Amino acid sequence: MADEQITTIGGCYVCKRTFTFTPASVMKVMIDPETGLPPGVTVWGAFREPTPEATARSVERPICPDCVARAERLGEFAQPPPPSFDTWRSGGP
């Protein structure tokens, strides 16, 4: 009973898709509504020290599981491929 999960409907910051999520467990990103980017990130993608104003006005935006999974896959590019990949690729005729 104490474990009940309150779900909310919101739009994914990345793909704009509307999805249902649990606020306590969803992946979120802080966004400065003035720039549409995380506080401290400029429109050119550079990072600088966020101003207190930018941090104060920033709101948390949810990210849907699809976009989280895609980001995780992109992150794997920096890591060596798992050994099972070679086995799968050499399994041809």
Ligand SMILES: [Zn+2]
């Ligand atoms: Zn998304």
